[in-house]
Amino acid sequence: MAGANSFLLKQTQLPTRGRALVASQSLEAGQVLLQEAPLLAYLDAHTASANTVCFHCTRPDLNPNPNGNGSWSFCTTCQVAAFCSPQCAAAASTSTHTPFVCRALSLLVLCTLDFDSQTQARYLIAAYNLAVVSPHCFEQLLSLEGEGSVNDKIHLVHTFLSEAIRSWQLECQELPSWSVEFVASLIAKDQRNGFGLSTFVPDTRLRKIRAYAIYAQASFFNHDCLPNACRFDYIDKPGVGNTDIIIRCLHDIAEGVEVCISYFPVNWRFAERQGKLREEYGFECRCDRCKIEEGWSDEENGEKGDEISVDGEASEEEDEAMKNTDEEEGMDGEGDGQGSFPHAMFFMRYLCPRESCGGTLAPLPPHGVSSSVMECNVCGELRSEEDFLQEIQEHKVSP
Ligand SMILES: [Zn+2]
Ligand SMILES: [Zn+2]
Ligand SMILES: [Zn+2]
Ligand SMILES: [Zn+2]
Structure with a gap:
């Protein structure tokens, strides 16, 4: 793969996934994998x-x-x-x-x-x-x-x-x-x-699409409903390169593992995700999360999938923006939160806690050591490890 960080990723063919990008060395949480200007x-x-x-x-x-x-x-x-x-x-x-x-x-x-x-x-x-x-x-x-x-x-x-x-x-x-x-x-x-380039409007707490951009390299990332990387843009920042896309790791990734992003907010429910992928991308998602959620009844998908958000409330948002999905059972539920909803911990750690935001959190880029500060790719909010531990306390879910 071309680009500044071409040595971090390599393009390969995976038997079940077709063309894919895999880590060509072990990657660190928050590490920038790609920064690219739009075509x-x-x-x-x-x-x-x-x-x-x-x-x-x-x-x-x-x-x-x-x-x-x-x-x-x-x-x-x-x-x-x-x-x-x-x-x-x-x-x-x-x-x-x-x-x-x-x-x-x-x-x-x-x-x-x-x-x-x-x-x-x-x-x-x-x-x-x-x-x-x-x-x-x-x-x-x-x-x-x-x-x-x-x-x-x-x-x-x-x-x-x-x-x-x-x-x-x-x-x-x-x-x-x-x-x-x-x-x-x-x-x-x-x-x-x-990719939609959007602005988070704090007054309405909605994301407003401002522009769209196409990137040659970023389009090589496959989709996963529990991604290990996500994209950032800083379209309001001064200077050149404000429409660049930046892809960062959510957590450490071992050499040889495929690096994926989610093509839409991670809190969309099963039917919504499958519909989008079928209509616009022409495939059926068989990721670990979908394999579990396809076994859920409509009711369960409603309860578990419909409005996952760390704090609750869902709201209608624009186009690529998000519908939140509530995960009360996993959050407030028994013990390790791994019972009926094994991905609860993913949402605790990586779904923005800000009401109705629906963004994904990734650590800030590491400087020598990995950062414990998480940044939301939609609203830009930062969350420290202490805040996170506090949240877990409140939700009585052990990490
Ligand atoms: Zn003109
Ligand atoms: Zn999936
Ligand atoms: Zn201008
Ligand atoms: Zn956010």
Whole structure:
């Protein structure tokens, strides 16, 4: 595997799992396994419509002001793309917001696509642009897994993209058109490999998707419902690289063991997880947790799986964000918490205790010694070992 930490992981074929990444040496809790910039990123149409996010770097306008504020500006041609700084506007003009993108965006605001299709259209605009400005990255995108079939919605976005290309062809050189089948396969690649970049909104305690990004290397991680690694992003941090993905170990991992992440919040219940994996990733999960939970009755799946959260309360959240699942029995229950719900300890240790967050906790990167401070990959909250032991006390579950 390429990338800064290529020596930590190696790609291999596992008999039951197909292509997989395994630890090529023993890995430490909190260790950074991968940090990678996206092949492409694009804004969610809802977020984009509020005009408070930079088209280039996806950082929010923290101080929206109808009279414009400081360094923020709109593209004067399409009047759709907002930029947080002259630097972003300048960088975008040769990368994310080329004249083709500008033209396509100005057509997008005039069309009648719904928000979902507008988000797909934004992805296709970014992908088409990538093919022109960075053919090598586009090849990488094409090499990712995902084969789609054509349906009515795909016809709609394909028609939009074709018009955008035609419109630009009138002014520019001959550009290739894309078939509807090709567009369907690109959309499938996004569904299978895209990561949501979201903001945790403390007021509502919900996660709000701001943008989506596709990463060449990160898409090689397989899924497990009890993962041993998870991803972080720091999209509001200053400086370059704010849309990088970072994959860290949850705990020590022995050499030769497969490294997996969860493709969605770990507190989703069985039926929800299986549905998502079947529909968007085309497989049935046979991980240790699923093997146990498939034996549960619907009722048990409701009770145990429905709302796992360390503290309770579930709440509806957006798209990739989470439904919490309560695990009263395992938490408050008998003795070691390993009775009817053997994974209770996993949720105690790695599920964010903050109500309705649903994020996964991983130790901070080790500096010489492993860190005992856990960081939530959604809300950013830190939890010390002492806080954790206190929580266990309260739940009367022995570690
Ligand atoms: Zn910016
Ligand atoms: Zn523009
Ligand atoms: Zn599973
Ligand atoms: Zn959290």
